[in-house]
Amino acid sequence: MWRDAAFWILAVLSVGTGAAVFVVDSMARATFALLASFLCVGAVLLLIDLHYLGVLVVLMMIMEMLVMAVFMIMYMMNPAGLMPMTMVHNHRNALGISAGVFVLLAGGILTVRWPHREGAPPADPTRALGEALMGPKMLVMMVIGLAILATMIASVVLATHRGRYDQDEHEHEPQPQDAHEHHAHEHHGHGGAA
Amino acid sequence: MSESVLVVPLLVALLAFAAAAFDAVLAASAAGSPGAWRVWDAPLREAARLLVRQRRNTLAADRLLRRTGIAVLPVAAVLAAAVLPLGGADAASDSSIGIVWFNAAEVAVWAGVWLAGWSVNSAYSLVGGYRIIAQGLAYELPHMFALITVGVGAESLRFADAVSAQHGLWFAVQMPVAFAVYLLSALAMAFWGPLASPVGRDLAGGAMAELSGADRLVFLAGRYAMLAVAAAATVPLFLGGGAGPLLPAWLWTLVKTLAVLAALVWAGHRVPVLRMDRFMGFAWTVLIPPTLLQLLVTSLIAL
Known part of the structure; x- marks a missing residue:
């Protein structure tokens, strides 16, 4: 009973936060809405006693979304990302395409003959x-x-x-010693050729 | 599930207070004030001061994300503590994948700090938030290898199994490299001491530069709680859990936890802050090879 309730709550939450990704007006909120959606999916896995997979989804998705937040904000027009921006492009066509895909997938789910369960979980x-x-x-x-x-x-x-805070700041600067040696070597090479 | 569910948050809070009190005493002692132990109640005074203080609001801050990020820290600490065996008593949740769960809860701290740093719309905070991710990626690989080494040694991901696998010899002795790496990651989990650059003084407080009032209180409490939980996890992972002569198991667990916690807090006062990019180079080029070798040795013994 409580498992059913928990499943439906998590399902609604995961779809809701998934939809929120496209509604919110900041890249950070979009990223963390997506993370919330994934966390709900991880919790659903915990609910069906796939503990390891569920916790792994939680662990990996937190790390992954954090790295993704860094990259997404880095590539944005306003790098700090605090100015409002829209998360959707090509609005009308995108709606049509996603509605079509939804109908196709939902139709597949409803019409396909599902195989019966064989064996028991380990x-x-x-x-x-x-x-x-x-x-x-x-x-x-x-x-x-x-x-x-x-x-x-x-x-x-x-x-x-070539990071700005490279470990050895002097590594890439031309060294007077090096320049001299290089010059001498070149001179020597000429001498050898002659 | 057991009655430990109710006890765990209380224990985490007490340990976090102990860490904060010892930190205050060490700071007073370093400042040369006589009778430094008398400032043990400084965290309580500070908490009272922060509670009555008004919350600072920055321009165009993302309040939802700020509150989420701040709340993540203490919640993650308690969730991580939920799988730790209390010595004698069962863990709040004796999960078969407790070590992975602990790891997941501890990684949530990165999200909390990043959110707290990013959401206040302030340059120093933002830099601090990014630092935690760079530092997190640096320590996480050797840290995971250290945890896996324990899992291989115990042939289980359950904390209780790790404890019972150490009846002969503590894992701290069996796998010293993993133990050392774990202690370093324990500092990183709470961005403490040498790994405190996300909240570093060079950034005027970094990720928590703009936090004040109750926000700052919850953030700091969560940080001390995470340090305490990281220390408490050392006991079942490496120090034989509640094993010890004469005293009961719960008391040994407490004594060992407090000893590790004191060492971590003390290290925070004695070791300078590392730059996270240098730590990255050190973690990936120096720490990973020995942790892999340690894992290999442990795997061969386990076979």
Whole structure:
């Protein structure tokens, strides 16, 4: 009973905050409305006893939305983002397209023949998930994990190389010593060629 | 669920007060005032002062987000504390994925600080808000590896299992690198001491520069609460939970928690503030390799 009530409250909240993303007039509010929507989805996962997945959604979405807020505000016309702005473009066509997509998806949900449930949920879904990922899909997961880590570190290294607050301020300034050595080397090279 | 649900917020509040009181005593002692311990009630006076003070309103502030951000801090601290075993008594929620839950609650602090910094429409606050995200991304990777190491050592993500896995040897001894990294992240969770640049003096208070009155009180209380909860989590994660001779389990848990908390508060007074970009370089290039090695060693032992 209370599970049904909680599900419907969370469902309405997640759709409501999802719609709020397009109604609010600031990028920060839009980002956090989207985060609220995702948190409700995470709570729904907790409700159906997928604890690990639910908490993972909460954890990842908070981090992800924070990083996204930084980028979205960075790319905006008014970088601080406190001036009101609209979150929608191409208003009329967008409404038509989204209504069409909604009808299509809702029609699919209502008309398709859903398969009947086979088997029962495992006693420990976290362990089942881990075994599924680390059993048959082990190689793929290891490669993907390594690739993601390498990508993250490489992109940060590339992004911070010429940072304003670089660690060694003198690294990029021309050093008198270097210039002299370079010159001498060049001179020597000429001598060798001759 | 148990009666601990009612006790946990109270315990968090008491520990947060203890941290704030010790902080005030250390500050008075550093200032050279005689009988520094007598200022233990300074946090209470400060709380009373902030409660009667008017809230400062900045131009074109986003009030909804400001209130949300400030409220997130104490709420996240209590939610993180909910999965911690209290020694003897059950945790408020003895979840099978408690360590991941703790991590999620602690990451919510970033959102709180960013919102508080961004929403007041002030340059210093804004910079402070951005600093917490840069610093958060810096500490989070080694921190997660440290937590995973505990999970691997305990072969479970449940705090109670981590405690019972340490009956032979504390994880602080078994996995010293993870322990050290966790202590550093504990400071980062509460943006305290060397990792206090989001609220740094160079920014006139950073993310909390414009907060006053009840707003500031809740923000500061949430920060001390987070520091206290980060210290309290050290006990089941690395210090064997309530294990110890003679004294009952709950008392050992309390003693260990207070010891770690005192060390963290003391470190805040003795260590200079790190620049978050330097900390980023240190965290990713120096801290990650040993934490991965620690994880490898622990995994080999667990196998």
